[in-house]
Amino acid sequence: MIRRDFDLEEMKYFLNLVELSTDDYLYIFDFTNDRAIYSKSITDVFPFASNAFENATAQLKAVVHPDDIDMLMEDLQEGFNGRRKEHNLEYRWKTVDGTYVAISCRGQYVISQGIKYLIGRISEIGKQSRFDNNTGLYREVVLENVYNEYCKVRHSRGFLMLVGVDNFKELNEKYGAKTGDEVLNILTDAIRRYIDTPLRIFRMPGDECAIFMPYTIEDNIEQAKNLYKRIRNRIDRVIEHRKYDIFFTISAGTAEFDTERDSFNDLLKNAKFSLHAAKLNGKNRCEIFDSVNYIEYIKKLGIQDELRRCISEGFEGFELYFQPIYNPQNDRLSGAEALIRWNCSKYGFMGPDKFIPLLEESALIIPLGRWIIDSAAKACNRWITNIPDFVMHINLSFVQIVKSNIIKDVLEYIGRYSAANNHYVFEITETIEMDRIPAVERVFKEFIKNDFRLAIDDFGTGYSNYGYMRDKIFDIVKVDRSFITDIDKQRNNYLMVSFIVKMAHEMGLHVCIEGVETKEELSCVRELGADYIQGYYYGKPVCVADFEEQHLKKLILG
Structure with a gap:
């Protein structure tokens, strides 16, 4: 605390003089006698009856925000007891209209002729900078x-x-x-x-x-x-x-x-x-x-960044694999499903169950989806030369359907090749969201209008949209492989698949069974009357060259 003798009346005169050249409010607070004097303009903004008054502590508390009083009093007490040399605090004062404004209050503690003073200035910080007007926080x-x-x-x-x-x-x-x-x-x-x-x-x-x-x-x-x-x-x-x-x-x-x-x-x-x-x-x-979850989250962001980079740099590391789809009645190849694979330089080969959700979260599935359609159409156009009724299955994400002009994209990229639209089936994984957005049904009807076929993928694993089946918007039902595993041993699986096949056929729809791996499973689904089979029994997903070697070459050679 500074010890210095000064004339109080001269200080008041100096205060009145200086206030004419500053927007701040100057003050002298007499702790010993609990009196205060401020710049005259302070009464224009804050609810003081006068710029000079007795009982100063109580008057001050009346304008300070209730949440800030204890903080202020503690700081002033520290200064009064000599443990602080200066006062430097930001808090809130009530204005004449009843709202609060943040202020910055600075000053020096001074002793003159045995009387303790705080002398300094107050400036408005602004109503929005330090606290929230709505909540007062x-x-x-x-x-x-x-x-x-x-x-x-x-x-x-x-x-x-x-x-x-x-x-x-x-x-x-x-x-x-x-x-x-x-x-x-x-x-x-x-x-x-x-x-x-x-x-x-x-x-x-x-x-x-x-x-x-x-x-x-x-x-x-x-x-x-x-x-x-x-x-x-x-x-x-x-x-x-x-x-x-x-x-x-x-x-x-x-x-x-x-x-x-x-x-x-x-x-x-x-x-x-x-x-x-x-x-x-x-x-x-x-x-x-949880630090472990946070590390996983940061890794996920890193993978998304790498996905973004690879897509922007010519779809680096992405490749389409094709899994054959056979007619079980004559064991002839009828088509294939195009499946995306990613082998990036930073993270190595990554399964689609890992990176596709990240593509959907970031909407990167939209540009990659266009590349998939183009690449699948190119292969389809090549293979119909040898198999005139060959059909290419292409997966569509729900994100593509609701966040892009998917019909425009499909027509543009498939239109680059000579294969007719009826050589394509677009697969959509069943989801409850499909039933909540009217625009989705309009998109599906546009596919049908343009002679494309639609399939419900992974049917039976979650929300089964029987309404779309009833209205024949989808004409192929793909039964999830979880129902096929050990179907020859698990009677409940057999009954469930039997019910789906019978229902679909009575509605005029086709059924594709996924996940067939053994002769016994194949025998069961043949018996149930499946229209198409897809599974490791006929072949795993492979690249273009291997697909042609394994499934087209023998067909061409007879």
Whole structure:
């Protein structure tokens, strides 16, 4: 604390003079007599009756945000006791219109003639920069400052929890931004019910709030799980009390921290990943950061980046394999299914079950899908020379159907070759989403209009869309191989496949049985009247050259 004698009246005169050339508010706070004087313009913005007043501490508390009072009083007490040389704090003051604005307050502690003063300036930071007007919470930048201060002054452990509103974008679009703000206030009120310590709750970008919670007695991540449950239950009670005029759920991601080990950026990254995992895993849940899962996630991002690179560089490492489809009644080749394979320089050969979901997540399946159609059509055009009724089966992703102009792509790439459209079957894996989007049925009808055939792939493994079968949008049903394994020994499998074949035939549809590997299985499906067989018994997926060697050469030679 500075010790210096000065004339208080001269200081007041100097204060009034300087305020004419600055946007800041100058002040002199007399701790000893609990009096204060500010720049005259302060009453234009903040609800002080005068710029000079007695009972200054109480007057100050009346304009400070309730969540910031304890922090401010602690700082001022430190200065009054001589443990701080200067005051430098950012907090919130109420304005004359009842809203709060963030301020930066700086000053020096001075003793003059036995009286303790704080002399300095106040500047408005702005309503949006440090705290959120809607919820009244500090923003992410303050959370970062709080965490970094913890790192400087103490060794602490605890957790950071990010809480987000599920489907917040849809809520805003359906009900409007006002309802979105109301939802965020319900969330923050629920959190405040269990955490009333200042600088523990923060407003993050979008629909998220952050809870910064150092451990007090013991390190126990169960605290985070229990806190999430209490917040969620509180929100449920509010929704019920409001008679469900608004409904939403919340997800949370939690990461533990150690201030001697974790930077703020790492901590926030881990919490964001956990929140992302909670939403991917079904929402309305809390996930705790798991380093093993995070490493897998980073690897997945790396694979997606490599997929993107390979696609952009001429589809490097991609190759079409073809698995034969036979007519079981005469053992003659009737067609093939085109199957994508990827052998990249960085990760080596990778199964389609690993990389196709990543292609679909990133929509890279759309450009790769065009390449697949073109490559399959090129092979088909070549093989119909020897087998005039040869049919090429090409898989379509649901992403291609709903996120691209798939009909335009198909007509463009198949139109490059002379094989007619009826030489192609497009396979779609059955999914419940097909029934939810009216535009999907319109796309299917466009395929039929252009003389393409459609097949339901993996029929029976999930959501079976009998409506599309009834309407004869699909004319081929491909029975999943899980029903064929040991069909000669498993009566239930036999009965299930028998039912599917009979139903399809009575509806005028064809049946292709996948996964036939043994003579015994082949005998069963022949007996059941399958129209087509696909499986290792006739051949595994192979490259163009091997397919021609194994399945076309003997046909040509007779």
